[in-house]
Amino acid sequence: MNDSIELSHSVLLVEEDPVPQPSKAKPQFSWQMLFSVLMYGFMYFPILVLAFYSFNASRFSANWGGFSLRWYSSLLNDGRILSALGDSLTVALVAVVISAVLGTMMAVGLAKFRFPGKGLYRGVSYLPLIIPDIAIAVATLVFLVSVAIPLSIWTITAAHIVFCLAYIAVVVSTRLSGLNPFLEEAALDLGASPIQAFLKVLLPELMPAVLSGCLLAFVLSMDDLLIASFTAGGGANTLPMEIFSRVRTGVKPDINALSVILILASGVLAFASEYIRFKSTQRKLQG
Amino acid sequence: MSTTIPPVPSSLPDKPSAQTSWRRKLNKLVQPLVLLAPAGLWLLVLLVLPTLLIFELSLIPGFRLGQPADGYGIGNYLEIFRPGNPYLQVIGRSLFFAVGSTLLTLLLGFPVAYWIAVMAPARWRNLLLVGFVLPLWTSSLLRAYAWITILRPTGLLNSILGAIGIPGQDWLNRSPAVFIGMAYSFLPYMVLILYASLEKLDKRLLEAASDLGANPRQAFWKVTVPQTLPGIAAGGLLVFIASLGDFVVPELLGGASSMTISRFIFNQFLGATRNWGLGSSLSMILIFAVSVSIALLIKYGDRDAV
Numbered sequence: 001m002n003d004s005i006e007l008s009h010s011v012l013l014v015e016e017d018p019v020p021q022p023s024k025a026k027p028q029f030s031w032q033m034l035f036s037v038l039m040y041g042f043m044y045f046p047i048l049v050l051a052f053y054s055f056n057a058s059r060f061s062a063n064w065g066g067f068s069l070r071w072y073s074s075l076l077n078d079g080r081i082l083s084a085l086g087d088s089l090t091v092a093l094v095a096v097v098i099s100a101v102l103g104t105m106m107a108v109g110l111a112k113f114r115f116p117g118k119g120l121y122r123g124v125s126y127l128p129l130i131i132p133d134i135a136i137a138v139a140t141l142v143f144l145v146s147v148a149i150p151l152s153i154w155t156i157t158a159a160h161i162v163f164c165l166a167y168i169a170v171v172v173s174t175r176l177s178g179l180n181p182f183l184e185e186a187a188l189d190l191g192a193s194p195i196q197a198f199l200k201v202l203l204p205e206l207m208p209a210v211l212s213g214c215l216l217a218f219v220l221s222m223d224d225l226l227i228a229s230f231t232a233g234g235g236a237n238t239l240p241m242e243i244f245s246r247v248r249t250g251v252k253p254d255i256n257a258l259s260v261i262l263i264l265a266s267g268v269l270a271f272a273s274e275y276i277r278f279k280s281t282q283r284k285l286q287g
Numbered sequence: 288m289s290t291t292i293p294p295v296p297s298s299l300p301d302k303p304s305a306q307t308s309w310r311r312k313l314n315k316l317v318q319p320l321v322l323l324a325p326a327g328l329w330l331l332v333l334l335v336l337p338t339l340l341i342f343e344l345s346l347i348p349g350f351r352l353g354q355p356a357d358g359y360g361i362g363n364y365l366e367i368f369r370p371g372n373p374y375l376q377v378i379g380r381s382l383f384f385a386v387g388s389t390l391l392t393l394l395l396g397f398p399v400a401y402w403i404a405v406m407a408p409a410r411w412r413n414l415l416l417v418g419f420v421l422p423l424w425t426s427s428l429l430r431a432y433a434w435i436t437i438l439r440p441t442g443l444l445n446s447i448l449g450a451i452g453i454p455g456q457d458w459l460n461r462s463p464a465v466f467i468g469m470a471y472s473f474l475p476y477m478v479l480i481l482y483a484s485l486e487k488l489d490k491r492l493l494e495a496a497s498d499l500g501a502n503p504r505q506a507f508w509k510v511t512v513p514q515t516l517p518g519i520a521a522g523g524l525l526v527f528i529a530s531l532g533d534f535v536v537p538e539l540l541g542g543a544s545s546m547t548i549s550r551f552i553f554n555q556f557l558g559a560t561r562n563w564g565l566g567s568s569l570s571m572i573l574i575f576a577v578s579v580s581i582a583l584l585i586k587y588g589d590r591d592a593v
Contacts, residue, residue: 032402046433102326109322132532134549139337266424
């Protein structure tokens with residue numbers, strides 16, 4: 001349906017344009033378009049299936065037992081799920097806040113200073129993005145056991161900070177490379193202290209990147225199964241750990257309901273992230 | 288306006304006293320330390336040190352927690368590469384899944400990225416791209432779980448097949464299910480990177496090719512593909528690395544027959560076997576494989592696209 005709207009728009013555009021531009025892509029019907037539509041379907045179909053069955057009154061999702069919200073209400077009365085959600089949110093929020101500070105400082109430091117070993121430092125800062133989760137999880141567990149730190153929700157948080165700060169630093173670095181480097185110097189020349197220059201000139205410019213980095217880190221922290229499983233011990237149980245232990249043994253209708261809620265929540269986060277990006281590119285265009 | 292500025296500011300930078308220049312020097316030393324030390328220490332203690340530690344552990348044959356170690360040796364690695372043992376098969380299967388899903392995402396992702404970047408109207412491109420990668424924001428665990436609902440014996444796929452008279456099968460717990468799950472998980476990454484590469488494609492070259500008598504197919508293979516090769520390499524290696532270390536998809540969709548390296552490592556630590564030495568050496572092999580891929584990416588890939 002969208003395609004027909006696009007088509008009519010571009011037809012109008014082409015008619016108004018005095019110079020015909022054959023190279024401008026007209027949304028013609030092509031196999032690529034058909035294929036792309038199929039792939040969009042592939043991306044959204046499983047999510048829609050989950051949503052559909054979450055309203056199924058029957059426990060067995062093969063047959064439709066009528067519309068019902070029973071899985072949503074059973075979810076809200078499920079103490080284990082709620083406490084796992086609490087643990088996940090605690091880990092993610094604490095890890096993201098600390099990582100935002102450490103990651104931003106690291107990105108700024110790497111952009112501003114030259115020092116021996118900088119290449120190595122930068123390389124290490126990329127490692128959490130590269131090394132598979134399972135290897136990080138194993139390494140962290142071995143380390144925590146060898147220094148006899150008892151596993152708890154705080155060891156999960158400490159381990160999450162490792163990858164959260166790396167992702168935030170990458171996002172902030174990208175923004176830093178597009179900034180005017182003389183603004184901060186100008187502030188310093190005009191008598192601002194380095195801390196003032198950082199807080200009043202650089203940080204406001206970096207804020208959109210810090211925020212979208214935080215959103216990304218938050219989503220990754222809420223999504224992490226492996227690192228949390230290895231660093232949780234008996235005391236803590238995050239939402240992915242709880243979901244994993246349940247779906248391992250088959251389909252659970254209340255997990256369908258939980259999926260729908262989480263998908264809606266992540267949709268809100270995605271929207272927020274795109275909004276921040278949109279605003280910051282707008283500012284860049286204006287400035 | 289200019290009259291409001293004090294005529295001689297007390298701290299003009301062109302007359303630095305001895306004290307301020309000393310302070311500036313100190314600042315130059317302290318600033319990087321303040322900015323870089325906290326994150327650096329965190330990474331050192333919780334990433335570098337632990338990685339070195341599992342390297343050490345990988346050199347202790349058959350290390351199990353709470354048991355006396357037998358001293359250092361490369362016994363774990365010898366064990367892994369001994370032909371009769373199942374470990375080589377596990378590594379091979381992981382590589383098979385990783386290579387397969389890389390090719391699959393490339394095959395599925397290229398037309399989509401091409402359509403969005405080259406053929407779709409320019410004003411819709413951002414929206415189309417964001418729309419395609421939106422599912423990445425949802426939990427990877429739940430996205431794999433969704434496929435259980437579809438592929439299991441009493442699932443949606445068999446219901447649909449049954450309705451048109453095709454007998455159902457158990458699609459779960461087999462390699463195709465793993466490929467579907469991995470392609471589904473990593474396709475957005477591939478499209479994102481290919482899009483970045485295709486967007487930079489100089490379309491005048493395609494016109495020139497067609498003016499010079501090339502048919503669209505020739506133009507595609509001789510102009511588009513070579514131009515986007517760095518993006519293809521970057522996207523391919525990214526998906527390769529992600530699927531090589533993936534745990535969730537083979538665990539949930541692959542069943543017992545799809546034991547991969549990450550599942551195997553998981554079992555060595557949290558499962559029944561608990562051979563930490565062996566698990567550590569498999570982790571080191573995984574890290575090594577990923578490092579080699581990254582080195583290739585840096586050498587041949589499109590660094591802007593990553």
